[in-house]
Amino acid sequence: MHKRAKIYLDRQFQIGEVDKRIYSSMIEHMERVVYGGIYEPDHPKADENGFRQDVMDLVKEMKIPMIRYPGGNFLSGYNWEDGIGPVEERPVRLDLAWIGEEPNLIGTDEYLKWAEKTGTEVNMAVNLGTRGADAARNLVEYCNYPKGTYWSDLRRKNGAEEPYKIKTWCLGNEMDGTWQICHKTPEEYGRLAVESGRLMKKVDKDIELVLCGSSNTTISTFPSWDMKVLEEAYDVADYISLHNYFSVVDNTMENFLAGNLELERQIETITAVCDAVKAKVRSDKTINLSFDEWGIWNREETANRAKWKFDWSDKNAVSEGSYSFADALLTGGILISFINHCDRVKIACQAQLVNHLSLFNCVKGGPVWKQTIFYPFFYTSLYGRGTALRPVTESPCYSSRDFEQVPVLETAAVEDSEGKMLTLFLLNRDMNDGLATDIVLRGFEDMEEMEHIVYCCQDLEAVNTANEPDKVVPCKKAPGSFENGIYRTELEKCSWHMIRFQRKK
Ligand code: AHR
Numbered sequence: 477m478h479k480r481a482k483i484y485l486d487r488q489f490q491i492g493e494v495d496k497r498i499y500s501s502m503i504e505h506m507e508r509v510v511y512g513g514i515y516e517p518d519h520p521k522a523d524e525n526g527f528r529q530d531v532m533d534l535v536k537e538m539k540i541p542m543i544r545y546p547g548g549n550f551l552s553g554y555n556w557e558d559g560i561g562p563v564e565e566r567p568v569r570l571d572l573a574w575i576g577e578e579p580n581l582i583g584t585d586e587y588l589k590w591a592e593k594t595g596t597e598v599n600m601a602v603n604l605g606t607r608g609a610d611a612a613r614n615l616v617e618y619c620n621y622p623k624g625t626y627w628s629d630l631r632r633k634n635g636a637e638e639p640y641k642i643k644t645w646c647l648g649n650e651m652d653g654t655w656q657i658c659h660k661t662p663e664e665y666g667r668l669a670v671e672s673g674r675l676m677k678k679v680d681k682d683i684e685l686v687l688c689g690s691s692n693t694t695i696s697t698f699p700s701w702d703m704k705v706l707e708e709a710y711d712v713a714d715y716i717s718l719h720n721y722f723s724v725v726d727n728t729m730e731n732f733l734a735g736n737l738e739l740e741r742q743i744e745t746i747t748a749v750c751d752a753v754k755a756k757v758r759s760d761k762t763i764n765l766s767f768d769e770w771g772i773w774n775r776e777e778t779a780n781r782a783k784w785k786f787d788w789s790d791k792n793a794v795s796e797g798s799y800s801f802a803d804a805l806l807t808g809g810i811l812i813s814f815i816n817h818c819d820r821v822k823i824a825c826q827a828q829l830v831n832h833l834s835l836f837n838c839v840k841g842g843p844v845w846k847q848t849i850f851y852p853f854f855y856t857s858l859y860g861r862g863t864a865l866r867p868v869t870e871s872p873c874y875s876s877r878d879f880e881q882v883p884v885l886e887t888a889a890v891e892d893s894e895g896k897m898l899t900l901f902l903l904n905r906d907m908n909d910g911l912a913t914d915i916v917l918r919g920f921e922d923m924e925e926m927e928h929i930v931y932c933c934q935d936l937e938a939v940n941t942a943n944e945p946d947k948v949v950p951c952k953k954a955p956g957s958f959e960n961g962i963y964r965t966e967l968e969k970c971s972w973h974m975i976r977f978q979r980k981k
Pocket of ligand 1: 504547548549550649650769827833
């Protein structure tokens with residue numbers, strides 16, 4: 477017999493507006509993300525700038541609003557000036573983060589052109605590893621100052637007459653990590669961030685700044701790092717960053733599938749830290765959260781990366797691999813958690829877009845293929861926009877390695893801005909049973925079911941590959957019953973769902 481669950485939704489009980497930037501991604505100069513990913517000049521589908529149009533089309537299809545660039549760990553050794561001006565004059569540099577050679581064929585102007593063509597906003601990051609305040613303020617001047625100064629006129633000479641008006645800027649990357657180029661103590665980083673941020677905001681008062689928070693929750697300095705850097709730099713910051721990657725390796729499947737509960741704990745901890753510092757520094761400003769790197773380390777990429785020598789004999793090594801269906805379920809769960817924390821999480825960047833821990837991969841000279849994780853991301857990005865409702869859920873629970881109570885059912889609900897559509901995202905992470913689910917929809921009685929997409933697969937380890945790109949794909953499900961404001965459906969074991977309702981015509 478199936479287990480039972482019940483969800484209550486009321487049109488009046490709202491969490492807040494979903495910031496569409498929670499459906500952002502990331503592009504770093506590493507592996508085949510830029511070269512061989514977005515840029516492949518010899519590809520039959522390359523445009524006049526060498527950018528793959530099939531990749532651009534997919535980014536548009538997913539409606540990705542913003543992409544963080546150019547890193548990642550790469551950022552902390554990057555000289556942005558190497559990537560501007562005539563391409564043939566640009567230096568090839570050693571990339572000490574990933575032990576490779578950076579040809580600088582793609583730099584600020586090329587990337588911004590790509591972003592314009594794909595309709596994505598840029599979340600630009602400044603190097604606070606080997607560089608600092610001066611390089612950071614110059615980059616803001618290059619990108620955002622209209623004209624008449626050294627850097628703004630250089631941008632115009634390089635072909636961009638109008639300023640790029642980049643709004644969101646990251647102050648460095650993972651500066652708490654000992655792996656980071658020029659890793660810093662919180663006091664050192666906090667001072668550098670506040671001084672850099674002040675200069676950047678002097679150049680352009682309209683920009684918003686993201687302070688580097690902890691790189692993960694297992695690092696010993698979590699969350700005291702966040703507390704200290706906020707104390708130093710509260711004035712200039714608008715957001716603090718969170719990063720987290722989940723893995724089924726050295727984990728149990730039950731615990732892995734509950735990974736979004738760890739993410740929620742992390743969000744709630746850092747929210748509390750932000751508000752404690754707000755009180756301490758007696759500020760009226762609220763710092764929001766930018767989860768600007770999140771993702772899953774799949775089995776294959778973990779195994780491939782373990783073979784890396786991290787020396788020059790092995791330069792430009794790649795770790796590419798395939799995501800499993802279980803990875804897709806957790807991806808769906810994480811996106812549900814972001815919607816349910818939309819009052820504080822305003823930005824979230826899935827890492828990364830293409831070829832590394834990616835939504836989709838590119839075959840050299842060939843097609844793009846979609847990873848399993850593509851689908852929950854795609855549907856949530858398209859339809860998870862509007863006002864998030866606060867679901868109350870009665871669900872069976874199980875216990876796992878890190879959690880005493882894991883509800884098998886996760887729910888998020890979003891009403892669109894015109895009040896014409898209600899979309900539910902559901903995850904049943906029960907590995908043994910389906911779930912007979914009743915959904916009470918108060919204030920939505922005049923709606924009807926429009927579509928139900930189900931994503932389920934008997935084999936949690938099943939993957940898509942270049943040769944079998946459509947092995948694990950979602951499909952449409954027959955309508956449930958909807959009477960007197962109660963919608964009834966069955967959620968298969970280990971399944972993710974999107975159910976859309978529309979107002980009756
Ligand atoms: O794999 C992406 C890397 O993970 C990023 O460069 C870094 O910020 C994170 O540790």
